Amino acid sequence: MKIGVVTFPGSLDDADARRAAAVAGAEAVALWHGDEDLHGVDAVVLPGGFSYGDYLRAGAISRFAPVMESIIQRAGEGMPVLGICNGFQVLCESHLLPGALIKNHHRKFVCKDQTLRIENNTTAWTSDYDANHEITIVLKNQDGSFVADEATLDRLEGEGRVVARYLGNPNGSYRDIAGITNERGNVVGLMPHPEHAVETLTGPTTDGLGFFTSVLKAVVAS
Amino acid sequence: MARVVVDVMLKPEILDPQGKAVHGAFGRLGFDGVADVRQGKRFEITLDGEATEERVAEIRKAADTLLANPVIEDYTLHVENGQ
Numbered sequence: 090m091k092i093g094v095v096t097f098p099g100s101l102d103d104a105d106a107r108r109a110a111a112v113a114g115a116e117a118v119a120l121w122h123g124d125e126d127l128h129g130v131d132a133v134v135l136p137g138g139f140s141y142g143d144y145l146r147a148g149a150i151s152r153f154a155p156v157m158e159s160i161i162q163r164a165g166e167g168m169p170v171l172g173i174c175n176g177f178q179v180l181c182e183s184h185l186l187p188g189a190l191i192k193n194h195h196r197k198f199v200c201k202d203q204t205l206r207i208e209n210n211t212t213a214w215t216s217d218y219d220a221n222h223e224i225t226i227v228l229k230n231q232d233g234s235f236v237a238d239e240a241t242l243d244r245l246e247g248e249g250r251v252v253a254r255y256l257g258n259p260n261g262s263y264r265d266i267a268g269i270t271n272e273r274g275n276v277v278g279l280m281p282h283p284e285h286a287v288e289t290l291t292g293p294t295t296d297g298l299g300f301f302t303s304v305l306k307a308v309v310a311s
Numbered sequence: 312m313a314r315v316v317v318d319v320m321l322k323p324e325i326l327d328p329q330g331k332a333v334h335g336a337f338g339r340l341g342f343d344g345v346a347d348v349r350q351g352k353r354f355e356i357t358l359d360g361e362a363t364e365e366r367v368a369e370i371r372k373a374a375d376t377l378l379a380n381p382v383i384e385d386y387t388l389h390v391e392n393g394q
Binding site for chain 2: 145187
């Protein structure tokens with residue numbers, strides 16, 4: 090079982106994401122933004138950071154990287170893809186997920202341990218959590234406010250596609266949304282960082298590990 | 312050489328934290344009577360030759376796919392000739 094982690098120019102959390110994949114028991118594979126070859130991976134993580142300096146809009150330039158062409162195609166075929174923070178922004182810019190992420194409403198960078206409620210535990214990345222499981226993982230972002238029009242928000246909620254919601258809204262996200270999924274449940278975008286919460290030595294909890302163990306099961310099951 | 316200008320603004324219903332920050336600075340500096348400030352982006356695109364209909368259509372496509380995110384932004388495009 091191989092989990093690929095893409096490195097864009099300006100990615101910060103690619104090493105932590107690879108480590109989290111390894112801690113969960115997967116083989117972590119480094120993928121390069123300029124290489125469209127996915128090197129036989131079974132799932133992909135788009136990590137956090139400031140790819141291309143967040144120039145233009147967060148994720149807007151990364152979305153056109155050669156590796157993204159392959160990822161968009163494979164995601165359409167059902168490959169699990171998790172976008173964390175900047176990765177979530179890339180998924181929205183790629184139209185793999187609806188909505189967009191804009192600057193935090195309080196205009197400050199936020200860095201804290203954040204509690205979330207997992208509201209959809211049927212996705213490829215969340216099946217190891219109980220329904221309504223509350224987890225505490227790291228949140229650190231500048232453009233973390235999830236926005237979409239009312240009809241899109243209603244559809245996301247109506248179809249159970251809100252994967253995680255903030256308990257105490259830290260950034261102005263509409264309807265406290267921290268993470269969403271696509272219709273098929275294989276693509277998940279999440280603003281907080283599960284990869285920073287997989288070992289007690291360096292994280293607030295090990296609550297984030299479930300994302301990586303979930304996808305192992307999803308891939309084996311398929 | 313012709314120049315195509317694309318002005319991108321956040322849609323009115325989307326909160327603009329940067330505009331809010333600028334609005335706050337107006338008040339602190341004593342520029343009164345300002346109800347709201349919204350901040351956008353202006354792209355000045357210089358073409359190699361004339362702005363033919365076909366080339367402007369290409370730039371419009373670039374605005375739709377790259378310069379603006381239609382989920383949160385609107386844009387206007389106009390051509391400045393004789394630059």
